[in-house]
Amino acid sequence: IKVLVYVSILRMSQTDAAQTSAAEAHSKESNPVVFFNITIDGEDAGRIVMELFAHIVPKTAENFRALCTREKGFGYLQSVFHRIIPGFMCQGGDITNQDGTGGKSIYEKMFEDECFEVRHTGPGLLSMANRGRDTNNSQFFITLKKAEHLDFKHVAFGFIKEGMDVVRRIGELGAKDGKPTKTITISNCGQIK
Numbered sequence: 001i002k003v004l005v006y007v008s009i010l011r012m013s014q015t016d017a018a019q020t021s022a023a024e025a026h027s028k029e030s031n032p033v034v035f036f037n038i039t040i041d042g043e044d045a046g047r048i049v050m051e052l053f054a055h056i057v058p059k060t061a062e063n064f065r066a067l068c069t070r071e072k073g074f075g076y077l078q079s080v081f082h083r084i085i086p087g088f089m090c091q092g093g094d095i096t097n098q099d100g101t102g103g104k105s106i107y108e109k110m111f112e113d114e115c116f117e118v119r120h121t122g123p124g125l126l127s128m129a130n131r132g133r134d135t136n137n138s139q140f141f142i143t144l145k146k147a148e149h150l151d152f153k154h155v156a157f158g159f160i161k162e163g164m165d166v167v168r169r170i171g172e173l174g175a176k177d178g179k180p181t182k183t184i185t186i187s188n189c190g191q192i193k
Contacts, residue, residue, distance in 0.1 A: 048163035084174025103137030126158035
């Protein structure tokens with residue numbers, strides 16, 4: 001039984017790695033790298049490091065980067081992951097209402113879908129949450145699996161370089177209705193390069 005469990009975990013890890021590598025194929029040395037420090041119910045849970053695809057979706061990447069640095073006077077600091085569906089995705093970024101009903105971009109209003117070149121090929125993709133075409137603000141989600149049904153509807157703009165273990169832990173703290181079972185907070189955020 002132990003061997004079967006190990007083989008299953010190994011296969012899952014290999015599948016995750018293969019799917020994530022599709023996102024990493026878009027990686028470019030000059031792209032910005034940002035981070036979130038995460039707390040779960042006030043306890044440190046680790047750091048998530050993300051590369052933003054500025055060479056593909058510069059406006060979307062710049063919005064996220066500036067919200068991480070808070071250089072416009074507002075951003076992701078102390079915002080929460082308000083929607084978590086285990087095995088699918090973790091959503092956050094409602095910096096105005098903290099419940100999925102709000103959000104604010106650095107462009108003063110919602111902004112357009114830049115392009116859909118990057119597909120939702122596996123876990124660890126960073127993508128814009130929206131309410132329909134051209135309604136992007138600060139809300140985003142991180143995939144926990146391949147999600148092709150989101151292609152051409154949500155702009156994928158980055159991937160998790162480090163801290164996928166933290167993302168998976170967050171992903172275990174949700175329910176089918178999306179309500180988190182604990183409070184997951186971005187306790188610090190900024191730009192690494």
